[in-house]
Amino acid sequence: MVRDGKIVERGTFEAVLANQGDLKQLIDDFGKKLSQDDIFDTEQLIRLDTTIVASENSGGCSFSKPRRESVLLMRRPTLTPSKNNNRQVLKIQKPPGKVTEHREQGSVNYDVYKTYLRANGVVSGGIALSAIVAQQIISLLTTLWLRNWSSSNQTPSENQDPHLGYFLGIYGLLGLLTSVAAFVDAITSFSICAVRCAKFFHDRMFGKILRAPMSFFDTTPAGTILNRFSRDVFIIDEILPRVFTGFLRTAAGTISIFAVVSWAVPPFLLVCVPLLFVYKSVQSYYLATSREIKRIDAITKSPIFAMFGETLAGVATIRAFAEQGRFVAENETKVDRNLEACFASISANRWLAVRLESIGHVMILTVASLVVTNLAASKPLDSGMVGVLMSYALSITQSLGWLVRVATDVETNIVSCERVIEYTKLKSEGPWETVEHHRPSSNWPEKGEIVYEGVECRYRDGLDLVLKGVDFKVQAQEKIGICGRTGAGKSTITLSLFRLIEKSAGRILIDGVDISQIGLNDLRSKISIIPQDSQCFEGIVRVNLDPEGSKTDEELWRVLEQSKLKGHIQSLVSPIDDMISLRYRKKKYH
Known part of the structure; x- marks a missing residue:
C-alpha cells in the first residue's frame, strides 16, 4: 500500500485487509461515493x-x-x-502543468541563417547562387546588346540592316544562356537545396521529439507540437525556398540596375545613397513589426490545433452533455485571436506599399531629370542608352519595393526555422545504447527479480518528490499489486521502472543490474507493459503485433491465440494482413 510516495503497508491482500489500515479505508471510501474530482453536478449546469x-x-x-x-x-x-x-x-483557469509557448524577441539570430544555409548544402547552394548571378549578368548583357543593335541602325545605309544575322545570333545565344542558367537555378534551388533543407530540419526535430523526456509532453500541449510539424515544416518546405531564391534574384537584379544607371549617369549616386538610406529605415521599421506579428501568428495557431484534436477525441462526451455551443464559442475565440495577427499583417503590408511607392516615384523623377539634363551636355547619351536608362528607372520602383518585401518575407518566414531549431535543442532522455562494458548479457533478465533501494523520484526539476525512499523486493515470478489513492505514487513506480522518469536518489535493480547504468534501448526492449487502455494503430494487424517485423507468422498466431483473438482474426478477409482503419479500429479490436 502506497501513500504520499511511501510504502505504508505490505503483505498479502488478506493480511493487509485484516489490519484495518489504509487499504481497508480506501476500499470502504470507494464503495460509499465516487470521486468528485472531475464530475460536475449536472443540476447546477x-x-x-x-x-x-x-x-x-x-x-x-x-x-x-x-x-x-x-x-x-x-x-x-x-x-x-x-x-x-x-x-x-x-x-477562467489556466490548465495545470502546462507551460506558455516560448516566443523569441527581436531580430532573428544570425546563427539561424547559418544553420539554414548549411542545411542547403555548400556545393548545391553555391551552384544555385552562381546560376542566379549568371542570369542577371546575361540579362544585363542582353539589354546592352539591344542598345548597340539600335545604335547601329542610326547610320544611314543602302542595306537597311547589314548585320541582322550577327545581332540576331548573339541575341539568341544570350537568350539560350539565360534559359540554361534559369534551369540550373530551378533544379538546384528546389529539387536539391529545398529538399535537403526540409529533410535536415524535419529529421532532427523528429529525432529530438522521439527522445524527449516525458516531462516535455506533460508540459507541452499537443497542438504546440503539431504546429511545429505542420505549419512550420510547411513554411520550410514550400515558402522559405521560394522567398529566399526570390530575394537573391531581386537583389542581383537591383544591383545590376543601380550599377548601369550609376555608370551612365554618375550624379545619380548623390541622390541614390540618401534614398537607399530611407528605404532601409522604412524596411527596418516595418520588419520589427512584421517579424513579431509572424511569431504571434505561429503561437496563436497552436491552441487551434490542440482544441481540434481534443474535440475530436471527446466529441461523444461533448454531445452527451450538450456542450456544443461552449466549444464552438471557444474555438471561435482561438480563431479570432489568430485572425488578429493576420489582420495586423495585412495592415502592415498596406503601410509598407504606400511608402515604397512614394520613394520609388522620387527615384524615377531623379533619373528622368538627370537624363534630360545630360542631353544638354557636350557629350550627350545616345538614344539607345537613354532608352535603357528610362526602362531601368521605371523598374527601380518595382525592384526596390520587391526587394524590401522579399527581404522582410525571408526574416518573417525564417522564424519557422528558429522555432524548429528550438525543438532540435530539446533535452533528451538518457543514452539510448549501453556503454560496452556495462551492457547486460543477451539473455538478461533471466529471473525477473526487481529490487528498489531508497528510490526517490520527481516528475521534473523543481517539483516535489513523488516517491520518497521506496524500498521493496519482488522475487522472481512473483505477482504483486500496488494499491493507493490517486496521487499516491502507483504509476510513478512503473514509470521509474521503464525510466520514463529518472530517479533522484536510490537504485533500481533487475536481476542485480542497476538499470541506470544501461541504455534505454537495452532496458525497454527487455521488459514489457500492458497499457490500461488498449490502442490499435492504423495499418495492418501484423504491424500492430510486430512493428519491427522480427517475428514469424507462427509466433504471431500463437500470441493471438493466447489473447483469445485468433478466431476473430481468422474471420477476416486477409487475416493477419487486414487493414485497421481509423473508423473501425476501436470497434473491431477493442
Missing part, C-alpha cells in the same frame, strides 16, 4: 443561452446575445454564483 463567461481581462459576454467579441474559455471551468443575478459565471 446552466444552459449556454443563460451563461456568462468571464475572464480576468474581460468584462463578460453572454452567449444569449449575438457574439460581438470572443472570450477565452479554458478546458476545466469552475462554477461560481454571480452576485448580480441567478445565472452562473464560468471563471
Whole structure:
C-alpha cells in the first residue's frame, strides 16, 4: 500500500485487509461515493443561452446575445454564483502543468541563417547562387546588346540592316544562356537545396521529439507540437525556398540596375545613397513589426490545433452533455485571436506599399531629370542608352519595393526555422545504447527479480518528490499489486521502472543490474507493459503485433491465440494482413 510516495503497508491482500489500515479505508471510501474530482453536478449546469463567461481581462459576454467579441474559455471551468443575478459565471483557469509557448524577441539570430544555409548544402547552394548571378549578368548583357543593335541602325545605309544575322545570333545565344542558367537555378534551388533543407530540419526535430523526456509532453500541449510539424515544416518546405531564391534574384537584379544607371549617369549616386538610406529605415521599421506579428501568428495557431484534436477525441462526451455551443464559442475565440495577427499583417503590408511607392516615384523623377539634363551636355547619351536608362528607372520602383518585401518575407518566414531549431535543442532522455562494458548479457533478465533501494523520484526539476525512499523486493515470478489513492505514487513506480522518469536518489535493480547504468534501448526492449487502455494503430494487424517485423507468422498466431483473438482474426478477409482503419479500429479490436 502506497501513500504520499511511501510504502505504508505490505503483505498479502488478506493480511493487509485484516489490519484495518489504509487499504481497508480506501476500499470502504470507494464503495460509499465516487470521486468528485472531475464530475460536475449536472443540476447546477446552466444552459449556454443563460451563461456568462468571464475572464480576468474581460468584462463578460453572454452567449444569449449575438457574439460581438470572443472570450477565452479554458478546458476545466469552475462554477461560481454571480452576485448580480441567478445565472452562473464560468471563471477562467489556466490548465495545470502546462507551460506558455516560448516566443523569441527581436531580430532573428544570425546563427539561424547559418544553420539554414548549411542545411542547403555548400556545393548545391553555391551552384544555385552562381546560376542566379549568371542570369542577371546575361540579362544585363542582353539589354546592352539591344542598345548597340539600335545604335547601329542610326547610320544611314543602302542595306537597311547589314548585320541582322550577327545581332540576331548573339541575341539568341544570350537568350539560350539565360534559359540554361534559369534551369540550373530551378533544379538546384528546389529539387536539391529545398529538399535537403526540409529533410535536415524535419529529421532532427523528429529525432529530438522521439527522445524527449516525458516531462516535455506533460508540459507541452499537443497542438504546440503539431504546429511545429505542420505549419512550420510547411513554411520550410514550400515558402522559405521560394522567398529566399526570390530575394537573391531581386537583389542581383537591383544591383545590376543601380550599377548601369550609376555608370551612365554618375550624379545619380548623390541622390541614390540618401534614398537607399530611407528605404532601409522604412524596411527596418516595418520588419520589427512584421517579424513579431509572424511569431504571434505561429503561437496563436497552436491552441487551434490542440482544441481540434481534443474535440475530436471527446466529441461523444461533448454531445452527451450538450456542450456544443461552449466549444464552438471557444474555438471561435482561438480563431479570432489568430485572425488578429493576420489582420495586423495585412495592415502592415498596406503601410509598407504606400511608402515604397512614394520613394520609388522620387527615384524615377531623379533619373528622368538627370537624363534630360545630360542631353544638354557636350557629350550627350545616345538614344539607345537613354532608352535603357528610362526602362531601368521605371523598374527601380518595382525592384526596390520587391526587394524590401522579399527581404522582410525571408526574416518573417525564417522564424519557422528558429522555432524548429528550438525543438532540435530539446533535452533528451538518457543514452539510448549501453556503454560496452556495462551492457547486460543477451539473455538478461533471466529471473525477473526487481529490487528498489531508497528510490526517490520527481516528475521534473523543481517539483516535489513523488516517491520518497521506496524500498521493496519482488522475487522472481512473483505477482504483486500496488494499491493507493490517486496521487499516491502507483504509476510513478512503473514509470521509474521503464525510466520514463529518472530517479533522484536510490537504485533500481533487475536481476542485480542497476538499470541506470544501461541504455534505454537495452532496458525497454527487455521488459514489457500492458497499457490500461488498449490502442490499435492504423495499418495492418501484423504491424500492430510486430512493428519491427522480427517475428514469424507462427509466433504471431500463437500470441493471438493466447489473447483469445485468433478466431476473430481468422474471420477476416486477409487475416493477419487486414487493414485497421481509423473508423473501425476501436470497434473491431477493442
